[in-house]
Amino acid sequence: MWDTFLRRFLHGTFPGLLADAALVKRRGNLLVLCLLLTRGLPPAKLHFLGGYVETLLTHFYKCPVRLELQTVPAKVPYKYL
Structure with missing residues (x-):
């Protein structure tokens, strides 16, 4: 439930800029959000x-x-096999 809120919040804060899904890491009491943006x-x-x-x-x-945050020039094409 919390991850869904985080992902929606990030999608609304960075509209159209997310190149990939947000990665949520929890390290003890610290919450780390890794984003790949265009x-x-x-x-x-x-x-x-x-x-x-x-x-x-x-x-x-x-x-x-x-x-x-990491920025890329354009959306990165991924191909899952």
């Missing part, structure tokens, strides 16, 4: 949105949240 926004706006997500989710979950 380069659709200027870097300053991406940094602002990253800080916004970390701050809001830290207050919401009452535990530290860290966001790891």
